[in-house]
Structure formats: C-alpha cells, structure tokens
Amino acid sequence: MTPTLSSLGKDLVGLEDLSAAQIRTILDTAEPFKEISERRIKKVPVLRGKTIVNLFLEPSTRTRISFEFAEKRLSADTVNLTAEGSSVVKGETLVDTARNLEAMRIDMVVIRHGASGAARFLADRIPSNVVNAGDGAHEHPTQGLLDILTIRDHLGGVAGRRVCIVGDILHSRVARSNIFGLLKLGAEVAVCGPLTLLPLGIDALGVRVFRRVEDAIEWADVLNVLRLQLERMTAGFVPSLREYNRFYGISSRRLARAGKELLILHPGPMNRGVEIDSDVADSPYSVILGQVTNGVAVRMAVLYLLAGGAPEAAEAAKRRGVG
Numbered sequence: 001m002t003p004t005l006s007s008l009g010k011d012l013v014g015l016e017d018l019s020a021a022q023i024r025t026i027l028d029t030a031e032p033f034k035e036i037s038e039r040r041i042k043k044v045p046v047l048r049g050k051t052i053v054n055l056f057l058e059p060s061t062r063t064r065i066s067f068e069f070a071e072k073r074l075s076a077d078t079v080n081l082t083a084e085g086s087s088v089v090k091g092e093t094l095v096d097t098a099r100n101l102e103a104m105r106i107d108m109v110v111i112r113h114g115a116s117g118a119a120r121f122l123a124d125r126i127p128s129n130v131v132n133a134g135d136g137a138h139e140h141p142t143q144g145l146l147d148i149l150t151i152r153d154h155l156g157g158v159a160g161r162r163v164c165i166v167g168d169i170l171h172s173r174v175a176r177s178n179i180f181g182l183l184k185l186g187a188e189v190a191v192c193g194p195l196t197l198l199p200l201g202i203d204a205l206g207v208r209v210f211r212r213v214e215d216a217i218e219w220a221d222v223l224n225v226l227r228l229q230l231e232r233m234t235a236g237f238v239p240s241l242r243e244y245n246r247f248y249g250i251s252s253r254r255l256a257r258a259g260k261e262l263l264i265l266h267p268g269p270m271n272r273g274v275e276i277d278s279d280v281a282d283s284p285y286s287v288i289l290g291q292v293t294n295g296v297a298v299r300m301a302v303l304y305l306l307a308g309g310a311p312e313a314a315e316a317a318k319r320r321g322v323g
Helices: 020-036 062-073 096-100 118-123 141-155 175-183 213-219 240-247 254-259 290-306 311-319
Strands: 053-055 077-082 110-113 129-135 162-166 188-192 208-210 222-225 263-265
Touching: 020 141, 020 175, 020 290, 053 062, 053 254, 053 290, 053 311, 062 077, 062 110, 096 110, 096 118, 096 175, 096 311, 110 118, 110 141, 118 254, 129 141, 129 290, 141 175, 141 263, 141 290, 162 175, 162 213, 175 188, 188 213, 208 213, 213 254, 263 290
Parallel strands: 053 077, 053 110, 110 129, 162 188, 162 222, 188 208, 222 263
Antiparallel strands: none
C-alpha cells in the first residue's frame, strides 16, 4: 500500500525534504481531484468537520484563493486571517497567534509569511498540520508541485525533460521548489538571468546556468518565466525594466528564432512587456491558465493527504462527491 504523505511527516514545508515517491504520490492524488472542478457541484465530503486556518501574513491573491477553493471543495471549514486582521499588527508573535488558534481546536494552518523559515518555525511548535504557502525567498512547495503537474500533463512525463527557469532566481521561492522537485523526478534543470539575480553557488544545486536567454531557449523544452520581484529588492539589481525586457524578455521573435515549440509557464502575476510579452503569454504554447487550474487540484491533494487520506482512496472519494 502506498504511504500517505502524513505517514511521512505532518507538514508540507518544502519539496527539498520530500522523496521522489512522495512527490509522485501528491501528483497522482491530484489527478482525480481535477475532475471535481469540472462538475456542476464542485464538492466532496472528505474533509468535512476539519477546520483550516489560512494565515496569510504577506499579500497574496492567487495562492490564497486557490487554497480557499481547495478547502471548500473538500468540505472543510475555513478561517481566513491576514496581517491587517490579526493581532500580529499589535505585536503578537507568530507562535502566540498560532497557539491561540490551536486553543480553538483547529486542524491545519496554511501559512504565507515574508520571512524564510517561518513555516518550519511554526510547524515545529504546534501539533496541527502546517502547509507552506510561501515563506520569504525559501520555498513555495504547492506552486512547485502544480508547475511539475502541468509539465507532466502536457509532455507526458518529467524525466529527461529540459526545464529552464528564467528571471529573478535570487528572490524566488518558486524557483527553489521547482529545482528541488524537478531534479528529484529526473528532469534536467537550468536557470537564466542577470548575474545580479542569480544566487551565488546556484550551480551547486545541480542546475545549469545560462547567461543569455537565447541560449536557454535553444536548450530547453520548457521555460518557466519568473517576474522581477521588485517588492523584495533593496538595490538596483537591473538598470531598468525596459533594459531587462531587451535582454531577458521572452518574446515571440526570440522563440521563433529557436525554430521549435516550447512549453511556456509563469507562476503569476505577470508583468507583461517586462519578463514576458503579451503575444507569448496568450499563445497556444502558454499553459499559464492550466497552471491555475492544476493549483486547486494539487492543493486539494496536499490537504487530503495531510489529513490522512490514502492516495488510492482519492478516486473513491471523488465518486462519493455530490453531483
């Protein structure tokens, strides 16, 4: 019997600590949950009676809404907290906030925080399941999982595929989760961007480094295009947005020059005309909206597995749903 995610640990903090088998378990469990989102009534009762707190102490739209959809489609009770609506703004510590929530008998916390390591810090201090929805520049595991699932959907597999992550690698938690997950599943991974936006020693993770985006396009089967995270930058990492687009923007002209079809991903939000041109974002090779759809299914799978659900029972859970 395939082990559940929860039997291997109570939390999902990152993909670095997961095995290839665990990652495949999550991806495979997400498959039957995809169909639920296509139904007239989009619900299954597998988390009925569970209470999940979405503790988003950093701004988010896509990730927060995606988790909320996932929780509601699994019939969980949800509570949403933001920094502005919590006692954190009054000086309360993260642990005190979580312990007060624990006293109300919650089951899970989905946390997004601006500090790297915040999810692990919390997971080590409370008995509830903790899911990392992005912590600083550390990891964003569910985004990494949905990116990998999207690649698997469109290319039939991940092993042997060449995936290049282009853009602001230095500040990106998405890049790190993608690197850890893709390498464990047998993909070849590269990064491309200005030297100022590449972490020192990034090649030690087992990735190839491209300085020119044209070389990256020539090499890759998949481009995962990242935005410039201007809100995390404290210095002039690039001369200007126009200059960045000139040298690293993904344009139809650059893609046409490669003479092959590439899969184009972007975790959002997009800065059109900066890291990606509109004609590329809206092209047949773009699977950006498919990533959004897969995000709900992946998050449903993670919550279900952490709650003790068995992967092989996910299909049966889908059949037991309403509608």
